[in-house]
Amino acid sequence: MSLHPSLQTSADAWTHSVEAIAELVQPLVEGEWNRPTPCPYWSVRDIVSHVIGVDCEMLGDPRPIHTLPRDLYHVKTEAQRYQEIQVDVRRHHTGPEMVSELEYTIIRRSRQLRNENRAPDTIVRGPRGIDETLDYAMRRRAFDIWVHEQDLRTALNKPGNLDSPGAYVTRDMLLDVLPKIVAKDAQAPANSAIVIDVHGPVEFLRTVRVDAEGRGSVDGSPSLGPLVSLSTDWETFVRLACGRVSPAAVADRIKSEGDQDLAAAILRSFVVTL
Structure with a gap:
């Protein structure tokens, strides 16, 4: 068995956007990783950390054991706290470390999608730590990563892909x-x-x-x-x-x-x- 046909659109959209993100950040010098983005309170590094962290969770990796600093005043809810841990744990990683982890995560996640044989209505742990159907989790993931691709394009002044597969999801x-x-x-x-x-x-x-x-x-x-x-x-x-x-x-x-x-x-x- 292989990926259910109804899941293919989401998988293709994720692939297109995550590969675009990898291409955007691969040539960045260290200072560019700290550029602010339209995503409130997150830098280029923070968004890439989020992308890596969520896909690691979709892979079933254990969440990092990490205590958030008390001065992250934008973190006000449990949902924000959940998301921020994967971001904050990478805030001191260098650009080459970020690129390397992103590329390795893409390889692993792409392999998982190629071998995915569960039905679309299978209940899984989704990108937000909430149990939901595999279909919804993958659509939500494609949506999220396309939006973050656009955040990075705005921050780096590299517009594009406004009509890519992720845009339609x-x-x-x-x-x-x-x-x-x-x-x-x-x-x-x-x-x-x-x-x-x-x-x-x-x-x-x-x-x-x-x-x-x-x-x-x-x-x-x-x-x-x-x-x-x-x-x-x-x-x-x-x-x-x-x-x-x-x-x-x-x-x-x-x-x-x-x-x-x-x-x-x-x-x-x-x-x-x-």
Whole structure:
């Protein structure tokens, strides 16, 4: 047996992004590893440490035994603490050490994926230390690593891959949460429709519909009378959703029509991951 066909898209997206990351960081000199990135509080080194650490956990490696310093004031929740351990344990590693560990981890993880024969609905320990299906864990991993590839590209001024396989996994992951953002978090009224129009390397138009009971759903059919229409480019859409920018910082890149209070509430609720 080999990788289930429904998992191949996630595996291909992970491979494309992780190889791009390896190519980006291989030539870096020591000072460049400390550059800040759009990912709050993390440097280039920190993001690569996170990439290595999560894939080591996907491989089943034991977590490092490590105590976080008390002055990491951005670490406020248990979920953040869980993620930060793999990052902080590598904060004093040199550039060559980082590249070597990244490349070795890619080899091991690629071999694991080639030999993966579990069903998509198998329950595994996912990238966040939470039990979830193998399918979701792999989609989440592809999404996460593509976003971090973009963080590194921004920090290193090496734009690219905005329409790579990982971008489409990311699109689908973000579309999955739009109904909750609009209906529950932003409290859009019952029997309303909100149109999201995204242009650029990845284009789509979706309508989020809130039914009479306040439940949200999303589809590709246009609405003739939306309560709100939001239009932006793909890169801005992703950066907003991933907490890399605030709505105010990119207001000139967002076109909003209709109920402006609701539009503002949707944009405030739009951060789905960090």
